Amino acid sequence: MTYAYDPELAAAIPMMPRADVSDLPGARAEMAAGVAAANADVDTAGVEVGRIIVPGPEGAPDVVLYTYRPEGAEGPLPLLYDIHGGGFILGTPEMQHGPNVAYAREVGALVVSVDYRLAPEHPFPAGLEDCYAGLVWAAANASDLGADPDRIAVHGWSAGAGLAAALALLARDRGGPAIRFQFLGIPELDDRLDTPSMRAFTDTPLWNRPNAIISWDSYLGAGVPGTDEVSPYAAPVRAKDLTGLPPAYVSVAEFDPLRDEGIDYARALLEAGVSCELHLFPGTFHGSSLVSYAEISQREAAEAVAVLRRALR
Numbered sequence: 001m002t003y004a005y006d007p008e009l010a011a012a013i014p015m016m017p018r019a020d021v022s023d024l025p026g027a028r029a030e031m032a033a034g035v036a037a038a039n040a041d042v043d044t045a046g047v048e049v050g051r052i053i054v055p056g057p058e059g060a061p062d063v064v065l066y067t068y069r070p071e072g073a074e075g076p077l078p079l080l081y082d083i084h085g086g087g088f089i090l091g092t093p094e095m096q097h098g099p100n101v102a103y104a105r106e107v108g109a110l111v112v113s114v115d116y117r118l119a120p121e122h123p124f125p126a127g128l129e130d131c132y133a134g135l136v137w138a139a140a141n142a143s144d145l146g147a148d149p150d151r152i153a154v155h156g157w158s159a160g161a162g163l164a165a166a167l168a169l170l171a172r173d174r175g176g177p178a179i180r181f182q183f184l185g186i187p188e189l190d191d192r193l194d195t196p197s198m199r200a201f202t203d204t205p206l207w208n209r210p211n212a213i214i215s216w217d218s219y220l221g222a223g224v225p226g227t228d229e230v231s232p233y234a235a236p237v238r239a240k241d242l243t244g245l246p247p248a249y250v251s252v253a254e255f256d257p258l259r260d261e262g263i264d265y266a267r268a269l270l271e272a273g274v275s276c277e278l279h280l281f282p283g284t285f286h287g288s289s290l291v292s293y294a295e296i297s298q299r300e301a302a303e304a305v306a307v308l309r310r311a312l313r
Contacts, residue, residue, distance in 0.1 A: 006283030008294035068104035078151035078312035085158030087215035139177035161187030181311035195260035207286035242272035
């Protein structure tokens with residue numbers, strides 16, 4: 001199909017990764033190489049980067065957390081709990097290294113980025129439980145970390161945003177850490193794959209319907225997506241009660257198969273009385289913010305910083 005992409009983004013598409021998850025080892029290697037190249041240019045001046053190993057879920061391995069702290073910051077800092085994307089099957093916290101350095105510096109927050117187990121080797125709920133264990137530890141140890149346990153935001157892009165939304169549900173239902181805000185960038189939320197955007201966008205860059213099918217089959221098990229067995233903690237758009245959740249920011253890309261599920265979730269939050277800001281970025285596709293020099297990508301990045309500053313002040 002032909003799409004009305006932003007001209008700066010369209011010009012960059014031939015240089016972007018294939019991101020074909022039908023070859024999962026190849027896709028993982030491609031992503032790792034791209035992340036390593038991008039991180040080689042990250043300037044960490046003014047930001048202290050650390051690594052902490054914390055207890056994992058009961059009976060599961062420990063969880064690794066990466067921390068980013070602005071140097072010289074005074075007083076307890078807000079805590080931004082970051083979850084990387086990758087369709088539940090790709091990625092590491094290293095893919096968020098550059099953005100997390102920027103968030104620490106520009107938002108003035110302690111950023112904690114969680115390394116969770118990936119599907120299909122570790123299907124739902126392994127990754128979510130890792131994220132929850134890391135959040136519980138970070139909140140319980142906030143004072144030692146120099147952070148404010150009353151100013152915690154969960155943050156993610158793509159599958160990371162889906163996990164962030166699920167984490168907000170899980171924390172509410174388990175009486176877990178108080179979350180002040182949820183930042184859900186281009187979130188992956190619905191296993192049923194039946195929205196108009198999911199049906200339409202079968203050949204878009206980086207993410208498309210074929211990749212989404214593999215993602216959910218890997219996360220939930222083949223034959224499970226779309227059935228009544230799926231938990232709202234796996235696919236938050238299925239949740240029947242969204243009351244009492246923290247305020248949210250939801251962004252969606254115009255030519256993204258995930259577009260409509262993000263819009264649906266934002267609307268459902270509003271109907272449940274949860275304050276929610278929704279922004280559709282025109283001419284964009286899933287992951288187009290990787291084209292960082294494009295004006296639309298710069299607007300998106302600046303808005304993320306502004307939203308988080310306001311939410312965590």
